[in-house]
Amino acid sequence: MSFMKKEYYQKIMDLIPEKSRVLDLGCGNxxxxxxxxxxxxxxxxxVDMDFHNIKGCIKRGISVFQGxxxxxxxxxxxxxxxxxxxxxxxxxxxxxxxxxxxxLRVGKKGIVTFPNFGHWHVRMNMIFxxxxxxxxxxxxxxxxxxxxxxxxxxxxxxxxxxxKITICDEIPLSxxxxxxxxxxxxxxxxxxxxxxxxxEKR
Amino acid sequence: MTKQKTYTCFEKTPxxxxxxxxxxxxxxxxHSYGKLNSDKSNVILVCHALTGDANALEWWNSFIGPNKAIxxxxxxxxxxxxIGGCKGSTGPASINPKTKKAYGKxxxxxxxxxxVKSHKALIDHxxxxxxxxxxxxxxxxxxALEWAVHYPDLVKSCVPIAATARVSPLAIAxxxxxxDAVSVAGPDKGLAVARKLGHITYLSEQSMDQKFGRxxxxxxxxxxxxxxxxxxxxxxxxxxxxFVTHFxxxxxxxxxxxxxYFDLAQKYGSLERAFAAITAKFLVISITSDWLYTPKQSKxxxxxxxxxxxxxxxxxxxxxxxxxAFLIENDALFDIIKVFLETQT
Numbered sequence: 001m002s003f004m005k006k007e008y009y010q011k012i013m014d015l016i017p018e019k020s021r022v023l024d025l026g027c028g029n030x031x032x033x034x035x036x037x038x039x040x041x042x043x044x045x046x047v048d049m050d051f052h053n054i055k056g057c058i059k060r061g062i063s064v065f066q067g068x069x070x071x072x073x074x075x076x077x078x079x080x081x082x083x084x085x086x087x088x089x090x091x092x093x094x095x096x097x098x099x100x101x102x103x104l105r106v107g108k109k110g111i112v113t114f115p116n117f118g119h120w121h122v123r124m125n126m127i128f129x130x131x132x133x134x135x136x137x138x139x140x141x142x143x144x145x146x147x148x149x150x151x152x153x154x155x156x157x158x159x160x161x162x163x164k165i166t167i168c169d170e171i172p173l174s175x176x177x178x179x180x181x182x183x184x185x186x187x188x189x190x191x192x193x194x195x196x197x198x199x200e201k202r
Numbered sequence: 203m204t205k206q207k208t209y210t211c212f213e214k215t216p217x218x219x220x221x222x223x224x225x226x227x228x229x230x231x232x233h234s235y236g237k238l239n240s241d242k243s244n245v246i247l248v249c250h251a252l253t254g255d256a257n258a259l260e261w262w263n264s265f266i267g268p269n270k271a272i273x274x275x276x277x278x279x280x281x282x283x284x285i286g287g288c289k290g291s292t293g294p295a296s297i298n299p300k301t302k303k304a305y306g307k308x309x310x311x312x313x314x315x316x317x318v319k320s321h322k323a324l325i326d327h328x329x330x331x332x333x334x335x336x337x338x339x340x341x342x343x344x345x346a347l348e349w350a351v352h353y354p355d356l357v358k359s360c361v362p363i364a365a366t367a368r369v370s371p372l373a374i375a376x377x378x379x380x381x382d383a384v385s386v387a388g389p390d391k392g393l394a395v396a397r398k399l400g401h402i403t404y405l406s407e408q409s410m411d412q413k414f415g416r417x418x419x420x421x422x423x424x425x426x427x428x429x430x431x432x433x434x435x436x437x438x439x440x441x442x443x444x445f446v447t448h449f450x451x452x453x454x455x456x457x458x459x460x461x462x463y464f465d466l467a468q469k470y471g472s473l474e475r476a477f478a479a480i481t482a483k484f485l486v487i488s489i490t491s492d493w494l495y496t497p498k499q500s501k502x503x504x505x506x507x508x509x510x511x512x513x514x515x516x517x518x519x520x521x522x523x524x525x526x527a528f529l530i531e532n533d534a535l536f537d538i539i540k541v542f543l544e545t546q547t
Contacts (some may be wrong), residue, residue: 051517051518051519051520051534054515054517054538055537055538055541057515058485058515058517058538058541058542058545059541059544059545060545061545063483063513063514063515064515064516065504065508065514065515065516066516066517066518067501067516067518071501074505075504075505075508075509076508076509077509080511
């Protein structure tokens, strides 16, 4: 596991209380859920579109729904999960507002992480090279990127305000070890490679 | 090759069917593979499709065997022929012990639930109190569902493939026309037509196009008559002709009727009520191009289970083979069933 991934997992783990019921939207091969189940005694359920990811989940003993996130959410009752995770998936979703509102209907809390397109590196690239954002964590060309929603941390805060979503916590994530945990929120849109938000909607 | 075994049950007290009628002295034909362990905890029950039989090793060869997805070196695999059929278990062609004549159409109409109930007698007879997994495709998937619903304490996991909890009007329509063909054209010609019609529903537009296209059969140009022109016609004729040599027309009537009646929501009031007592872990598998028992219908099962917070995994196998993919799409199904089963014990 890479340092970034390990740190990222740890951040999310810290935010999720023991024995929580966790729904992971875009759960990949179930790695994160598996960790939550084994280390925090959580109950985990996943949703993913990719057959090979589904196979990975089954291999890890995790129950999972193969389908898109919208489909996977519909049948869950209000507040039937303690936490709904949307990890590195928001930027790939066609209707992010619907997904956000649905995840906060189904979950008591939502945890959303996404690559921050407001990061200085992305901005520099744009200004000096004139190409669409392409970095190590966003390594795609404009024509093949799955990231159809270009979103910054500032954009996201704005949307939450608009939709009356409460931001309970906001944790900037950066690989830059100069600011390991201490990026002030006022600079996080510039300095964080990832946005991590804990959300609630009453 | 294993030998087909039989077990006769309901000799003293007849089986009370869902229709209210009874069926006495039922013979069940079955095959088993592998060894039953000492605590009888390694049982996998395989349920066959409409026209299948108990010799699962024959028709699901790529899945069942030593070190295969359903590993016979670890599991005791058992497959029982459906009553109403004609492959060894009691059906319309069997002799009615009361009249000493074949039942024919005096055989009572049965349901999927009745088939499962009859099979339970053999499971009891073998002293089996835990079924690790019940699995089946198509009608076999319906039987698997019925097992998990009806015997929640017995079934540990349930894998319905290309199945539905409520047979759709489209499927009922095809089966009804198939039965009409048998009544109008008789047990040979009629059954062949019914099989051809059924076979179309097991394929998909793409699989037919891929396999046959508009290719002509043994000719270079149209015949401008009503003989066989196209390969697809010839293929269906072959399927029809082959089928009547080994399947009883009455069995076709009874089994398709059983399928048409299959509706767990109707039987229990709603799917949620049907599934309420379920304890089995579910793996529901659909085929993307299956238009007979569609992915949407599989998802209906999944959603009802999700609503009840039951343990359910849903997988869609991407295949253009249509409904028949559950017998054909080996790699994807093999992998999924294998990894699922490995996490069960």
